[in-house]
Amino acid sequence: MSNEVKCINKSDRYDPHERILRIGGVNPDGGRWSLGQAEAIAGIESGKWSFHVHRGGNTVRVIVAISRYGNKYLKTEADGEQPDNLLSLPECPR
Template structure:
């Protein structure tokens, strides 16, 4: 069964390509501890049906999906975004 998690923070790279912009995503577990996954780990988990992720944007829930760049590289973005993962990029930097 897929477990659903809210993405509260990200770690960015200094790259401009959509598939290279996000290094990691993170959030808070129900018990209050923090979780963090690399973009690659999150993509594998989504594709395996292990996890699904979402972002709360101005009171709306937006699903995080796996996208493929025009060069064939997988990356994370929200359904509402174009090529650039702007809803994710607007989140705070993960500290841990």
């Protein structure tokens, strides 16, 4: 089962691997979930979790990418180097 990412928390940095700090969404019971980027990456790589976003009527999978400097970060399959589909999501409540 894939979890829909509905919000993010981002930094003021411009490197793709430093832009997103956390991703979040809503559980089936209505409670909120939130994961740090490193924890989400580990969950994707281990097969524990999968994530997606809805953009323009399409479901787009969230994947782990590697920056040109070798750092892992989250983006969608439809993004270039910058995680634009994720960055366009609203900020998660803190």
